[in-house]
Amino acid sequence: MASEQDVRAQLQRAGQEHLLRFWDDLAPEARAALLAELASLEPDALREHCQRASAACALAPGPLRDLEARLQPLPPERVGSAIRCDQETRLRWEEEGFRQIALNKVAVLLLAGGQGTRLGVTYPKGMYQVGLPSQKTLYQLQAERIRRVEQLAGQRLGTHCTVPWYIMTSEFTLGPTIKFFKENGFFHLDPANVVLFEQRMLPAVTFEGKAILERKDKVAMAPDGNGGLYCALADHQILEDMKRRGVEFVHVYCVDNILVRLADPAFIGFCVLRGADCGAKVVEKAYPEEPVGVVCQVDGVPQVVEYSEISPETAGLRGPDGGLLYNTGNICNHFFTRDFLDVVTREFEPLLKLHVAVKKVPHVDEEGNLVKPLRPNGIKMEKFVFDVFQFAKNFVAFEVSREEEFSPLKNADTASKDNPSTSRRALLAQHYRWALQAGAHFLDAHGVQLPQQSGLLPNGDPPAICEISPLVSYSGEGLEMYLQGRKLQSPFILDEDQARLLQSQEC
Ligand SMILES: CC(=O)N[C@H]1[C@@H](OP(=O)(O)OP(=O)(O)OC[C@H]2O[C@@H](n3ccc(=O)[nH]c3=O)[C@H](O)[C@@H]2O)O[C@H](CO)[C@@H](O)[C@@H]1O
Numbered sequence: 001m002a003s004e005q006d007v008r009a010q011l012q013r014a015g016q017e018h019l020l021r022f023w024d025d026l027a028p029e030a031r032a033a034l035l036a037e038l039a040s041l042e043p044d045a046l047r048e049h050c051q052r053a054s055a056a057c058a059l060a061p062g063p064l065r066d067l068e069a070r071l072q073p074l075p076p077e078r079v080g081s082a083i084r085c086d087q088e089t090r091l092r093w094e095e096e097g098f099r100q101i102a103l104n105k106v107a108v109l110l111l112a113g114g115q116g117t118r119l120g121v122t123y124p125k126g127m128y129q130v131g132l133p134s135q136k137t138l139y140q141l142q143a144e145r146i147r148r149v150e151q152l153a154g155q156r157l158g159t160h161c162t163v164p165w166y167i168m169t170s171e172f173t174l175g176p177t178i179k180f181f182k183e184n185g186f187f188h189l190d191p192a193n194v195v196l197f198e199q200r201m202l203p204a205v206t207f208e209g210k211a212i213l214e215r216k217d218k219v220a221m222a223p224d225g226n227g228g229l230y231c232a233l234a235d236h237q238i239l240e241d242m243k244r245r246g247v248e249f250v251h252v253y254c255v256d257n258i259l260v261r262l263a264d265p266a267f268i269g270f271c272v273l274r275g276a277d278c279g280a281k282v283v284e285k286a287y288p289e290e291p292v293g294v295v296c297q298v299d300g301v302p303q304v305v306e307y308s309e310i311s312p313e314t315a316g317l318r319g320p321d322g323g324l325l326y327n328t329g330n331i332c333n334h335f336f337t338r339d340f341l342d343v344v345t346r347e348f349e350p351l352l353k354l355h356v357a358v359k360k361v362p363h364v365d366e367e368g369n370l371v372k373p374l375r376p377n378g379i380k381m382e383k384f385v386f387d388v389f390q391f392a393k394n395f396v397a398f399e400v401s402r403e404e405e406f407s408p409l410k411n412a413d414t415a416s417k418d419n420p421s422t423s424r425r426a427l428l429a430q431h432y433r434w435a436l437q438a439g440a441h442f443l444d445a446h447g448v449q450l451p452q453q454s455g456l457l458p459n460g461d462p463p464a465i466c467e468i469s470p471l472v473s474y475s476g477e478g479l480e481m482y483l484q485g486r487k488l489q490s491p492f493i494l495d496e497d498q499a500r501l502l503q504s505q506e507c
């Protein structure tokens with residue numbers, strides 16, 4: 001292990017000697033831990049990182065300058081739509097997607113290294129449960145959708161297939177995520193097909209370019225953004241693992257969308273049939289300030305302009321039809337070929353932009369007391385997963401229905417939007433719609449049949465509570481055999497046992 005003298009000399013060169021200022025107060029184990037941490041932060045890289053962070057932060061924050069003149073909506077030929085296409089086209093995409101899944105060529109990759117600060121929980125967001133009747137967590141819903149899509153693909157093509165689940169975690173989320181999966185028996189997935197790996201961390205830096213001490217013996221570190229994916233893929237030989245399994249197409253998605261369709265056959269099929277190397281699912285933006293990135297072109301090249309980097313004026317521009325000009329909202333669901341990921345990790349990763357996030361970073365003061373700042377005091381640098389779109393040879397976007405596919409859990413219930421209640425309602429409203437479409441009727445608490453209408457109550461709740469297990473239906477398919485003509489008492493949970501029971505009963 002490096003000696004204190006060596007590390008001190010290195011830190012001096014990097015202008016970061018203050019990181020050892022509590023050395024004399026530390027016990028031997030704490031000293032060893034700090035030395036190990038500091039030695040892993042190479043001095044030249046640390047100096048460069050700190051200088052880069054404070055320089056980037058000194059530039060005016062917020063909307064990127066000159067952006068408006070360089071921005072254009074995506075050309076229509078790059079966009080497919082699951083909403084505006086005919087039935088035959090949609091079926092063709094789905095068929096192709098199922099075919100690739102059945103051939104074991106599709107994997108899903110979850111970005112789960114974020115800290116969930118806005119939601120206000122100390123554990124990984126995937127472990128959150130939004131209060132569904134079944135009490136399922138986001139991770140469980142996702143695991144069950146994987147099992148169901150494997151089953152559907154297998155049935156169609158008469159194979160037994162696997163959709164491996166890659167999960168990118170960070171120092172904050174790896175331990176609790178593994179523990180949670182083990183405690184839950186990997187939700188009946190084969191653990192060999194669930195691959196967890198860890199993204200890198202970067203030091204948080206003051207506005208003056210000094211790395212921050214979170215404790216006397218620990219540097220404040222933060223995950224390097226969801227674009228840390230590309231380094232992490234290389235660090236852990238994940239693409240080699242995919243190659244061994246024969247995976248060619250990867251659906252990358254973020255953890256917090258309760259409606260996410262893992263390995264969505266329509267999306268996969270659309271991208272594959274278009275010969276795309278890179279794709280993004282989008283929904284129509286709900287309102288100009290909605291915190292979603294905009295998938296568009298900058299200087300003629302496909303990119304996402306993040307909500308924090310677009311001016312309110314540009315976000316509010318209207319097109320000839322009166323709709324938002326930049327209306328293609330990024331829902332952090334991406335398609336990549338393994339070949340594209342391979343080129344990105346080998347060639348383009350170093351070119352990815354570092355974005356500045358100004359945050360409240362807990363730290364120790366000069367006396368060594370812990371301070372929880374009330375105002376932002378530090379800079380975290382992050383890469384964004386979508387910043388590789390510019391390197392794609394054939395980028396496509398795929399528009400889907402917000403109601404069916406997007407309800408993100410970002411905030412605590414104290415916020416009015418994108419919170420646990422809105423997520424729960426979105427899922428229950430969807431399942432209520434599916435049940436009605438399958439021919440079910442709902443009874444109220446007194447056994448009186450509710451009017452046959454799918455409108456939601458003023459608070460956004462569906463008129464009856466119905467939760468359908470992903471193991472029974474992935475996207476609303478196959479429900480008639482259980483629900484056609486049934487009178488169901490709310491609340492109603494259609495899980496595998498209930499499905500078997502209904503199938504064995506006359507209606
Ligand atoms: C950079 C990015 O993709 N932004 C998108 C993200 O914004 P948003 O700002 O909501 O992004 P989040 O911070 O929620 O991160 C998105 C995903 O990346 C993961 N994560 C984040 C940081 C990190 O270091 N490691 C990591 O794995 C999170 O766990 C999460 O699954 O979702 C929105 C839709 O909901 C999109 O409109 C935004 O364009």
